[in-house]
């Protein structure tokens with residue numbers, strides 16, 4: 001008894017675990033260019049990376065994000081995985097504030 005289902009479904013894969021783990025790329029425009037930002041879920045973070053924002057490690061199973069320049073990829077003719085940087089989420093969020101004004105409270109006591 002062979003009975004084939006010839007019907008095609010518009011959506012064949014209800015749950016794409018791979019993409020779910022990889023997250024969805026977003027493009028963020030910043031003062032220093034357009035960046036592609038890809039969130040990395042804890043389950044997809046299997047290695048440790050160095051965050052350029054704080055110069056500390058991003059440990060495995062830590063949700064974070066990967067960012068790289070849009071025009072960096074275009075300039076190198078497509079695909080610039082070496083240009084990708086792994087960031088802590090708060091470090092990436094704070095990136096835009098870097099180099100503009102260092103907030104320093106006059107009255108704040110100095111410890112260390």
Ligand SMILES: [Zn+2]
Nearest residue numbers: 051054088091
């Ligand atoms: Zn960091």
